Amino acid sequence: EVQLVESGGDLVQPGGSLRLSCSASGFSFSSNWMHWVRQVPGKGLVWVSRINSDGSGTTYADSVKGRFTISRDNAKNTLYLQMNSLRVEDTAVYYCASEYWGGPASPFNVWGQGTMVTVSS
Amino acid sequence: DIVMTQSPDSLAVSLGERATINCKSSQSVLHSSNSKNYLGWYRQKPGQPPKLLIYWASTRESGVPDRFSGSGSGTDFTLTISSLQAEDVAVYYCQQYYTVPYTFGQGTKLQIK
Numbered sequence: 001e002v003q004l005v006e007s008g009g010d011l012v013q014p015g016g017s018l019r020l021s022c023s024a025s026g027f028s029f030s031s032n033w034m035h036w037v038r039q040v041p042g043k044g045l046v047w048v049s050r051i052n053s054d055g056s057g058t059t060y061a062d063s064v065k066g067r068f069t070i071s072r073d074n075a076k077n078t079l080y081l082q083m084n085s086l087r088v089e090d091t092a093v094y095y096c097a098s099e100y101w102g103g104p105a106s107p108f109n110v111w112g113q114g115t116m117v118t119v120s121s
Numbered sequence: 122d123i124v125m126t127q128s129p130d131s132l133a134v135s136l137g138e139r140a141t142i143n144c145k146s147s148q149s150v151l152h153s154s155n156s157k158n159y160l161g162w163y164r165q166k167p168g169q170p171p172k173l174l175i176y177w178a179s180t181r182e183s184g185v186p187d188r189f190s191g192s193g194s195g196t197d198f199t200l201t202i203s204s205l206q207a208e209d210v211a212v213y214y215c216q217q218y219y220t221v222p223y224t225f226g227q228g229t230k231l232q233i234k
Contacts, residue, residue, distance in 0.1 A: 035223070045163075045171065045214055045225040059221045095170055099218075107161035107218055109182070111170035 002026035002110055004096050009115030016086050016119070022079040022096030022112055030054075030074035033103025036081050038092035039114070048094070049081065053102060064090075086119045093117075123147050123217050127226035133234040140202040142229045144215035149195045152219065159219035162191055162200045165228075166211045174213075175200065207233065 008020040022034070036048040049070040050059045058070050069082040079096050093116050097108035124147040134140040150159045158178035163171035173182050175191035178198055188203045202209055210233060215226040 044228045045165075045216075047222045047224060050221055050223075061222050100173075100176065105159060105218055105220075107173055107176040107216065108163075108171070109173050111172070113170055 004098065004110055004112035006094065006096055006112040006115035009094065009117045011118045011120065012086055013121050014086060014088055014119055017082070017084045018086065018117060020081040020083065020094055020096075020115055020117070022081075024077045024079070024098070027098070027110065028102075029077040029098075031102045033099045033106075034070075034072060034079045035097045035099070035108065036070060036079075037095045037097055037108075038090075038117075039095065040092045046092075050104075051079070052104070083117070086117075088119050091117060091119045122222055123150065123220065123224050125215055125217055125224050125226040127213075127215060127229050129229060130227065131230040131232065133232045134202075134205045135234045136207065137204050138234075140205050140209070140231055142200045142213050142215075142231070144193075144198040144200070144226050146196045146198075146217055150217045150219040151195050158194050158198070159217055160191075160193070160198050161216045161218060162189075163214045163216065164209075164211045165214065171214060202231075205231075205233070 003025045005023045035050045051070045055072045067085045071080045093114040095114045096112045098110040099106040100109040126145045128143045160178040162175040165171040179191045190201050192199050212228045
């Protein structure tokens, strides 16, 4: 079964750090460009970051640039998002998603169930 | 960034009737090299992640019922549900994957009248 499973979401204080993980199975993870997308509960989808298949190229939304780092371990079929200097406005459900046909410039055909990050004092 | 604007924000349609959702991009997502529109539609039910319905603006994803169809080109796109079923109640999003950031529309909430 094609699957993405996120973990690592938690309650953290402003200024704190958190690392999200996304474990992939059932497809060729190492061939696919991967993304993080976030969603404030009850609100819309917001793209956060992208990484190419071998991890050599990354792109970020302006709102997280310099604070978040996307990475991957293809040997472990796992995608990561290191989140530093967290702000209240980073509170959201974080989804990992895989591009169709590997990528780039493809829609997202596989999504995880999401992990909740809450930034609050 | 390409801004995606959907209309309406919410929509109530009777069972068996047609539902139409529009999506407009702030710049063309039609790639001249392959004449493809880099536009997808997703459905998100409560408590679930988004699910891809349509890509290349009009190609139905495998397993998606044929009552769902997409149309449009350049900057103006439409998702049509020909005969609304109860299980279609959800929020629908368009997304451009022409260039990063891969922006989404704000979503259209579809309900039963």
